[in-house]
Amino acid sequence: MGVEVSVSGLTKSFGSQNIWRDVSLTLPTGEVSALLGPSGTGKSVFLKTLIGLLHPEQGSVIVDGTDITQCSAKELYEIRKLFGVLFQDGALFGSMSLFDNIAFPLREHTKKKEDEVRDIVMEKIDLVGLTGAEDKLPGEISGGMRKRAGLARALVLDPQIILCDEPDSGLDPVRTAYISQLLIDINAQIDATVLVVTHNINIARTIPDNIGMLFRKELVMFGPREVLLTSEQPVVKQFLSGDRFGPIGMSEEKDSAVAAQEEAMAAAGISGGGTKDDFTEIIPQVQPNPGMPERKAIARHRQRVLELLPTLPPDAQEAVRRGMAEEDEIRAENRARDHSGLVPDDAPTAPLRVVGGRTQSV
Template identity: 50%
Template structure:
């Protein structure tokens, strides 16, 4: 008997997106495997962050379909899209924390905005998530009082408080030194192992991709040119994939 096909909560079907005369996505098709960590790699300007915004329904494609939890999210109402967004967690590049709130209130914000939970319940959830990311001693500090790595961890905790089915990371290693990047990667792996979920990372960091990924997708010129298990990607014979993942100057990718 053949093995069952992997479940796919997030499916991108022939998506095109342009901004003025600049074509960003030019027929992108990508199905993310559930309960796995997929890293999306590619040169700057190739549409990685634009892809994330399409998945959460912040951008509408010019052509194609975004299927999330079995629904084309542009064939439903805005209220229905908002309900779907509650099932996502997102860690932005800088953590996107509110500067006027302390760490506890930043992490509690989605619970207070989107649920009717009592403060006692909220405190229990928030402290549990902060404990997971090692920030229980920083609850009263503001974002301006903590390091970049701590901001990332606080953003990660906030992304998890609604128990999302899908967690997306937009360059989580941006601005971090190699040691703190490695520690953040360890944390991503630890939390995923404990809770599962479909994780999607966008990054330029090849070491991050190799360390955390179950699957790797490579974008170039608005299309997916490779998708597969991590070792398959790093052993690819495709000239662009081989060049990009090795960081070589020799190959089809130049300075333009």
């Protein structure tokens, strides 16, 4: 089972350059969370701070009851065993084969025999679709393949906390769908706490239980995805729609003259180029593959959303209720399919995606 990660008053700078300040949030036990934000807002820095690779100037990061900003090096070493981390560039050892890269945590942190190591590594290699490439060096494969190898290594110890820095970077849409589904299936199997940094709005709308957003050195919002997806906060709406008109500019601090010019263009009916998707609709989350257990996080997350529901605007409340009803219908259909025997326990399954409120095989 995953563990809670509680961040309070976190501030990080490099010299005189402040990255973000007074960041406070809690990654709920066993839930999937996503962190959004424009490029350069310190999302990767945040992940590295969570595992103690970077030390903040202020604040605390409490993992399984231990504040890693204050603990000893020995305690930090033990805490890190709870984590599986997919870095943005894969972070593979260039002189090792993919097999040895993925096996590294097992050889470093366990006393498993080599035949056990091989079984586990080959299972993870198959999970991420790299069977047949295990003897290749990182320099001999594509960036997307390196990313998938990095994910296999992150999963090899069945971690309680999984951190993924842009897991879709370098992947085509189909592989992105598979990786997203894999994270949901892993969460269903071991109830791991997951944090995903992404720019992919489709992932943000369909994968996490919770969403946060960094902008201008601050955490703009963090909470159940239903709250953020129905938010009227200008920076959130602009980011989700991918529109150039709004608080986010090419540089982090948008020039006032540029902002005024864009406002005039918008008033004149000129498009900012963003998507016209209806973000008042809460698209149901991707569900675990047939034959997988139901996610334990669903009940915990649903309870929190119901408690927050009366505080949301009427339109948002209605959108959330519709989304919940669709999710309940999809889960009921999946349970009926599993119980009917239409999907044998040993049958290979294709990831399911939510399209128009219904699951479809990829």
